Amino acid sequence: MTTHSRRSFLATLGAAALGAVATDAEAATTILLQRRRLEKVGLQLYSVRDLMKADMPGTLARVAAIGYKEVEFAGYFDRTPAQVRQLLKRNGLTSPSSHLPWEAFQNTASKTFADAKAIGNHWATLPWIPEEKRKTVDDWKGIAAQFNKFGAAAKSAGLRFAYHNHNFELAPIGGTKPLDILLSQTDPSLVDFEMDIYWVVFGGADPLDYFKRFPHRFPMVHVKDSAGGPDNKMVDVGSGTIDFKSIFRQSSTAGIRHYFVEHDQPADPIATIRNSYNYLHALRF
Secondary structure (H helix, E strand, O other), X not given: OOHHHHHHXXXXXXXXXXXXXXXXXXXXXXXXXXXXXXXXXXXXHHHHHHHHHHOHHHHHHHHHHHOOOEEEEOOOOOOOHHHHHHHHHHOOOEEEEEEOOHHHHHOOHHHHHHHHHHHOOOEEEEOOOOHHHOOOHHHHHHHHHHHHHHHHHHHHOOOEEEEEOOOHHHOOEOOEOXXXXXXXXXXXXXXXXXXXXXXXXXXXXXXXXXXXXXXXOOOEEEEOEEOOOOOOOEEOOOOOOOOHHHHHOOHHHHOOOEEEEOOOOOOOHHHHHHHHHHHHHHOOO
């Protein structure tokens, strides 16, 4: 082989090797992107509310045994904040958020925030707006202004205020969706949102659209699934039609930090939360 031929051969071999390395790197990157997983799976305890009412310590123990690391409260069942925190500690759980009623923010805010802090919450979350307060566009604008006040008070107490949606915020009023009013007229430094993925889909909207238009506003999501069809029956997470992989791939855009399983009316609450946990724990996206 001549010197020129040898140089050409080595150059070709080197290029092929570099191409193989590049291809391997791209493949590895693709695999990594496809194999992201949820570090922690949380549970909104409304899913097991009857069990909590009957035996709160035992229910939290069962939740932890399934594998959940985080829980979101929907009532403390006559326990003090200190008792709640002790139960969490005993079961290796944390509680980033609690759902609290409108009146708690409006009438007893100081105690509400103090209790949330004592439990270890980072968010005080409003899950519902009384129907009589949300009839018109002006009502919704007034609610947004109220949220800013709730958010400022929470911030002063060392917490964050968040709002959890249902589907009624997606029904247009005067050509505008109330959820858009809330997102556009609240201060991101004061007000966060907890997207209920099921209710957004039920309301005919696309979670990804909201993530794109309002990035970093959704540090929490409720993960619940729909059977689809005309009635959108709620089903165990992973057994329905909602594309959680596509949604979770946009977690950075949305700002999602906590994922709470929820089912409003499970026939067998423990089976439902176990099935949902197993699906999410194994999910790679």
